[in-house]
Amino acid sequence: MYVKTVMNHVYTSQYGSVVYAWDVANEILHAQNSGWEAVYGSNKTNASYVKKAFNYAYETLEYFKLTDSVKLFYNDYNTYMEVNDVITLVNY
Numbered sequence: 853m854y855v856k857t858v859m860n861h862v863y864t865s866q867y868g869s870v871v872y873a874w875d876v877a878n879e880i881l882h883a884q885n886s887g888w889e890a891v892y893g894s895n896k897t898n899a900s901y902v903k904k905a906f907n908y909a910y911e912t913l914e915y916f917k918l919t920d921s922v923k924l925f926y927n928d929y930n931t932y933m934e935v936n937d938v939i940t941l942v943n944y
Contacts, residue, residue, distance in 0.1 A: 855908040855912070859874070868916075872922055872923065873922060873925055874922065875925050875927045876925060877902045877906070877927070878927045878928070879927065880896055880928065880941065882929065882930070883896075896941065897937050898944050899944070902941065902944075906924055909924050
């Protein structure tokens with residue numbers, strides 16, 4: 853709900869045309885004690901809530917016909933130490 857609500861708010865406002873990218877998921881591998889883990893479990897490389905967030909974001913881009921012009925990103929830090937985990941998460 854959050855992803856769709858925020859994106860819809862932005863794209864129906866006067867500023868929607870300036871958004872060229874969304875940071876859909878941020879620092880999943882480094883999150884500790886997140887509320888999401890309580891609901892979805894602690895497997896960070898198979899995090900279904902991350903997949904759902906990207907799916908919702910993509911559906912919103914489809915609705916506004918922006919899939920070719922707006923990028924969706926996963927963002928994390930120190931990924932050089934966990935590159936295989938990031939690849940596993942992204943491929944999931």
